[in-house]
Amino acid sequence: MTLPSISTSIMTSEFGWNETAGRYVDLSTGRFVRFSDVRDALDVVMDASAIRMNNITQQLVDGNVSLAEWQSGMMEQIKIAHTAAGASARGGWAQMSQADWGATGRMIRSQYEKLQGFAEQIADGTQLLNGHALMRADLYADAPRGTFEEMRRRYERLSNGMQFERRILGEADHCDDCLDAADEGWQPIGTLPAIGDSVCLTRCHCTFEYSATNPDEEGESESE
Amino acid sequence: MPDKRVPLGKPLKFTEKQLRFLSEVSPADIVKAQEFWRNAAPDEFQTLLDAQTIDDQEDEEEQ
Numbered sequence: 001m002t003l004p005s006i007s008t009s010i011m012t013s014e015f016g017w018n019e020t021a022g023r024y025v026d027l028s029t030g031r032f033v034r035f036s037d038v039r040d041a042l043d044v045v046m047d048a049s050a051i052r053m054n055n056i057t058q059q060l061v062d063g064n065v066s067l068a069e070w071q072s073g074m075m076e077q078i079k080i081a082h083t084a085a086g087a088s089a090r091g092g093w094a095q096m097s098q099a100d101w102g103a104t105g106r107m108i109r110s111q112y113e114k115l116q117g118f119a120e121q122i123a124d125g126t127q128l129l130n131g132h133a134l135m136r137a138d139l140y141a142d143a144p145r146g147t148f149e150e151m152r153r154r155y156e157r158l159s160n161g162m163q164f165e166r167r168i169l170g171e172a173d174h175c176d177d178c179l180d181a182a183d184e185g186w187q188p189i190g191t192l193p194a195i196g197d198s199v200c201l202t203r204c205h206c207t208f209e210y211s212a213t214n215p216d217e218e219g220e221s222e223s224e
Numbered sequence: 225m226p227d228k229r230v231p232l233g234k235p236l237k238f239t240e241k242q243l244r245f246l247s248e249v250s251p252a253d254i255v256k257a258q259e260f261w262r263n264a265a266p267d268e269f270q271t272l273l274d275a276q277t278i279d280d281q282e283d284e285e286e287q
Contacts, residue, residue, distance in 0.1 A: 013271040016278035024275055033272075041269040048264035063229030071236045075246070076256075083249050083257035084273070092275040093258065101249045109247035112238070119235035 017091035022160050024091065035152075039207070042088050042148055049081040050141030057137040060122075061129045071119045075112060078140055082108045085144035089151035103154055107147045111140060139202045146196030146204070153208055157189045162210035165189045170205025178206050186216050 015033065016025040024033040053074060060070040086104035087093050096104075118136060121127035127136070156162035165188075167181040174182075177198035184192060189210065196202045238246065262270050 013274035013276065014268075015272050015275040017275040019277050024272060025278060027278075037269075038272070041265050041272060044266050045261055045264045048260070063232075066230050066233040068233055068236050069230075079247070079249070079253055080257045080260050083253055084261045086249075087257070087273050088261075091277070092273040093254065094274075094276050105247045105249050108249070109243050112243050112247055116235065116238065116243075120237075123232070123235045 013092075015092075017095055019091065019095070019159070022091070022155055035207075038088060039145075039148065042085060042144070045084060046081060046141060046144055049077055049144070050138060052077050053137050053141045054134060057134050061133060067119055067122060071115060074115055074137070074140060078111045078115065078143075079108055081141070081144040082111065082147045085147040086151045089148045090155055100151065100154070103151065104147065107150060111143055115140065142202035143196060146194060146202060149195040149206075149208060153190065153194075153210075156208075156210040160210070161212050163189055164211045164214050165192055165208045166211075167192055168207045168209050170207060172203070172205040174206075175200040175204075178204060182206070186211065186214050 014027055016027050017023075018025050018032070021032065023035070024038060025031065026033055056065070056070055056073040056077070059065045060067065065073070082104060086100065086107070087096050090096050090100055118127065122129065122133065127133055153165065156165075164186045166186045167178065167184065169178060169182050175198050177193065178200060181192050181198070192208070195204050195206055195208075198204055198206075258273070261273055265272065
């Protein structure tokens with residue numbers, strides 16, 4: 001599939017992307033944008049996505065839509081959210097390569113597989129249409145955070161020469177899996193569990209920090 | 225008034241091949257995601273994802 005060039009103009013964006021540094025630049029100041037600010041912006045977008053998914057699921061619980069309609073609506077919103085999350089990690093639409101879209105698609109497929117299981121459990125009565133179903137739907141709204149971190153990890157490994165990573169605990173209650181992963185310290189990039197693969201699932205607020213060399217051995221400064 | 229609930233019906237069931245196809249990001253998907261980001265993101269970051277690659281700037285500092 002050949003993707004068309006995305007029609008965006010530097011005149012319409014207040015930001016640039018520094019590919020070497022892997023950072024957004026505020027064009028009005030020339031300064032890097034903190035990735036924590038990018039993540040916060042993504043969180044706001046994901047909140048909007050969560051509202052849509054909650055609405056669709058409430059429609060199902062109330063008997064206003066069929067299971068297939070619900071599943072279709074959720075699939076659409078999952079794709080929108082993960083597409084935006086992937087691009088936000090990679091520096092924007094114009095910086096996404098065919099391979100980057102392929103990687104994003106794989107993460108979307110994983111969510112679709114889980115959603116299919118969810119839908120089947122609703123159909124056979126294993127999952128009741130109650131508040132728990134709404135909470136479970138919320139997990140899909142949080143999942144793009146994991147796509148963001150995986151696309152960042154992909155860029156750091158493939159384009160930025162980073163070879164080590166460590167888990168940074170976010171501002172949240174931490175599950176044992178995340179505490180254990182953080183305790184591992186610096187490890188070869190790509191070997192620590194992905195964000196979303198812990199017991200806390202997609203509620204995880206952990207992030208990664210990267211380094212070209214192992215700071216534990218060399219004492220070098222790292223990249224965020 | 226009778227309860228007019230829509231019948232639950234069956235879930236959508238896809239093969240692995242179909243899921244692979246459905247999960248591909250198409251140009252139309254990108255346009256939807258662009259619109260969603262621009263409408264949902266905080267005001268100061270609405271154009272963030274429209275960023276273009278720029279040259280390295282020696283005086284870039286972290287905000």
